[in-house]
Amino acid sequence: MSQDISIWTTEALAVFAKEWRCELRTGYALNTLGLFAITTLVVMSISLGHLGIASTEPTTVLPVLLWILLLFAVSAGLPRAFVFEEESQTAIALRLSARPSSLFCGKLAYSFSVVLALEIIVTPLFLTLMHLKIETMPVLLFALVAGGYGLAAGGTLVAAIIAQARSSTTLFSVLALPVLLPLLVLAIEITRSAVAGDPAPIASRQLLLYDGSVTIAGLLLFPAVWNP
Amino acid sequence: MSQDISIWTTEALAVFAKEWRCELRTGYALNTLGLFAITTLVVMSISLGHLGIASTEPTTVLPVLLWILLLFAVSAGLPRAFVFEEESQTAIALRLSARPSSLFCGKLAYSFSVVLALEIIVTPLFLTLMHLKIETMPVLLFALVAGGYGLAAGGTLVAAIIAQARSSTTLFSVLALPVLLPLLVLAIEITRSAVAGDPAPIASRQLLLYDGSVTIAGLLLFPAVWNP
Amino acid sequence: MALQSPVSLSFQGLYRNFGRLAVLRDISGSVSAGEILLVTGANGSGKSTLLKCLAGLLAPDLGSIKYWEVGQEFTTAERRLRLGYAAPDLSFYDELTAEENLDFFARMRRCPTQRPRELLDRVDLPGGRMGHALSSGMRQRLRWCWALLHRPRLLLLDEPFQNLDEPGCRAATQLLEEHLANGAAVVANPGALDLPYVTRHLNLDN
Amino acid sequence: MALQSPVSLSFQGLYRNFGRLAVLRDISGSVSAGEILLVTGANGSGKSTLLKCLAGLLAPDLGSIKYWEVGQEFTTAERRLRLGYAAPDLSFYDELTAEENLDFFARMRRCPTQRPRELLDRVDLPGGRMGHALSSGMRQRLRWCWALLHRPRLLLLDEPFQNLDEPGCRAATQLLEEHLANGAAVVANPGALDLPYVTRHLNLDN
Amino acid sequence: MKKTLPWILFLWIALVIWGAFKYAPLAEGFIGDSSRILFFHVPMAWGAFVGFIAAGIWSARYLFGNRDPRHDRAALASIEVGLIFCILATVSGAIWAKVMWGTYWNWDPRQVWITVAILFYGAYLALRSAVQDRQTRRRLAAAYAILGLVVAPFLFFILPRMTGFTLHPEPVVNQQGKMEMNPQILHVLLLGSSGFTVLFFWIHNLRCRLEDLAESAMFPSQGAHNDR
């Protein structure tokens, strides 16, 4: 059993390392995801300038914008995790050599790390550009980590589904947004608490529940999705 | 000369017809684009609900949202125009049988028709759901047509560029957003005038100028981008 | 069913439709260690489809596929990970070099770390070339390496010699011969090549 | 330079590097109506690269390519639209049937509307099959049809017989023979096949 | 049984209608007779939820069982019927909202989350239409419907109760676990909910039988084929 786990870890780590190696070689995902987020940030601040919101009600508005920004960036970038394998037909080789569960975990770890990297780029920028003060930092960190994990987990599972459908990123958004919306609203709630200074928001429990159930659903469903 | 033009029209039409046939065959793209727009609409409304904007300042805010929505929808759907050809390697066959200018026009016509279809789905829904009243309808129509054309033309050109870069759709958003940003601001201005009841907004001239220059830039640049 | 043979594959009454097109209809056959099952048929007769079903990449609509190694039977999921497969639609990562590609799969399959290098030398492939820069013959060599990486007992080969030049064909035939010492192979479209040990034939034309 | 021949292609001192790898080094050759130029060489010697340069799909770093039809010289952009090309990396639309694919390209190339049907019958390909559903041999047949659609004077063929079965090879050889009546062809990797009229050789090994 | 069930159902629903208008008293705090819509609004929402859960269970039986296509058809049918129930609940709610709150639609959390549910299952249908191979289509759709088992409870129960300010009445069983409802209203409500559940399964059964017939007409030889 413990040997099984060590084998499984090796495989998941191999997938994770492979993804990052391809990533660093080409720089697609990170460069472009970051740039995408930043450009969107600019679009948003321009429209906000038009609206004059930023000044009036920052504490309720800005958390929403932050998470919508992250959501769009993620739905632009994550599908590649699997769509890419199917399109370049490397999926066959992978299907014949990796156990689905370790593959899923490797991909999930990779997606999560990309989302975290994105958050590290975007959040400080967002907070300074929008003049948003955070009262309880740990709560914000919790929201970013748990919310980011949920985005990665839900996104990875849906990406696996649409990759098999040999379909576009549009279909990804259609399938993923309803799955990710509950998560989004929970994360927004918690971020608001962080701004307001509430040390232990109630939405945290639900967010963890959501993360947990999506992970379990992913582990159960992925093998069936991945293999014919 | 006039024979040249008729040949050129035939070719452009053939491309246009082919795109629509593929589109309708797979069935997903349009349905999905519609569903995508609606999903995004809901995402936005949720944030609006949270913001409580819809009630306070509809006339300034809503046009911005309408165009941001269209922009996201377009950047999710349009890149397929060329990226798809490169990825499925049909670009080689196309490169050896189509003249670049007619190919570009066919693709542009297709993109424009998709954007129009999207606007026909989204705009009425948006206006009714958000309780937005339009004072001068012709101005709104002008904004939708001229703005939609600009989105299509700019998007198609950028799609052609990134398709060559062997890259993901994320890169599309990165390149396209700065190109489309001025257009967006102009279209928003005109839509606001339509809401306010201004019969002949000044931004119209700029918008037409923008459309014209993007088209000319596309026609000039595309052959150089497309062929080695 | 040759239970104590090092390896044995048998399939019975396979059916597979694509939409309304019946491609495989009641196909049966078997192969065991030291044998080649040669699958022949016209273009579009279903050779690749059959090999995909055997590899577990496509589920047949009906029929059973049984796989043993040294008396132990394995499920589809296990068979998928144990066999070696080479076909034209097998691709590798464009951003990794040939050797990095093999290293990655070697880690996934828990093979000795020097195995990729060994195979690259056997087929004479420059390991440092990037995946997207390989010529078609080099790609085919890489497919051979990949299929043999974990020393599988069963090899499924679809058009195994296509694109290979003279030395390439020789290297590949020799690898196949070594494999047959105590493994089995199913081969479709070997081209104009003489195969060692062809002991069974399965014709899909009807 | 055979100016009045129906067609004539000549290339001189072609160089092409990929990064630091020199693939084509000072390659010259020519071919005119009724002739085949057979390009040979080991895997990775640059056959496909040369054909891509000739087709105008890849720009050589150095060297000139000249193309005439009946005494008139054409630019690269025009040559690109006039020649016929078949290679493994040529693909068609997955969402269209084989016939719709050809119809589309026939419209782009302004050929008679019955031409696609005619060619499909010649190579015996079911025109109603969707692009993604074609077997590898069917795909190769479709490539042949596509290359000959507009009755080009110059054919560039890379691995033209791969994946084809017996009748397929025969049909393709016959098409090639008819083409040669007043056209030229450059062929790489014809496999084990005897080609009619091989009159020139170009070996890329060094 | 087959013959009598429709009659029993007919009487059952008739009894609900009678109860709604004659037996149950008007609830406090509602304008005019508008509270009577409750007896259709709630059972319909309940029926939709039951349908979505049933679809998840059938999908699980398909995916993890012996991949009997009939299970997949059952899942599809219950999503189709569930979507209709869901839309009817939304429409009845919207009509009610017009009476009570003065507008059909105001992005109340209840409305938002039920829209997301509709989108989720609409995406299910979009996914099905995007995949051509029947086996793959069933597999992917089943996975998505099982994911619905995780998402639907969030959309129907958890989120509407916790996010933001809502005008929607408290649940029958409120957060303190107390029932605050007139017993007669409760009787009709329970009768209605159970009646609509049976109605759901009756329509569902008809739909499945129709689909089975269509299937066996299209593929006469294949009636017994499994996907494994």
Ligand code: HEM
């Ligand atoms: C479009 C608007 C509406 C939608 C989408 C909607 C949706 C729903 C849903 C999904 C449920 C079932 C919840 C569950 O199963 O636990 C429900 C229950 C209920 N609705 Fe609505 N509703 C709407 C408008 C209204 C309005 C305007 C009223 C009255 C003012 C109302 C009163 C109730 C009541 C009393 C219940 C039962 C309590 C409960 O179990 O939650 N609804 N509604």
Ligand SMILES: Nc1ncnc2c1ncn2[C@@H]1O[C@H](COP(=O)(O)OP(=O)(O)OP(=O)(O)O)[C@@H](O)[C@H]1O
């Ligand atoms: N995904 C698919 N959808 C529909 N039909 C398909 C699909 N894949 C294959 N087919 C059809 O199934 C038949 C068998 O295809 P297959 O690729 O197995 O042929 P093959 O024997 O390998 O031929 P070849 O010698 O040309 O490679 C063909 O008629 C093909 O059109």
Ligand SMILES: Nc1ncnc2c1ncn2[C@@H]1O[C@H](COP(=O)(O)OP(=O)(O)OP(=O)(O)O)[C@@H](O)[C@H]1O
């Ligand atoms: N895009 C590229 N980038 C870098 N190197 C490349 C690229 N394309 C080809 N090469 C290299 O150029 C050389 C020639 O490739 P080419 O495909 O022309 O060979 P070939 O003669 O067709 O071989 P084969 O018989 O295997 O098809 C090979 O060594 C290959 O690695």
Ligand SMILES: [Mg+2]
């Ligand atoms: Mg085949």
Ligand SMILES: [Mg+2]
């Ligand atoms: Mg080659």
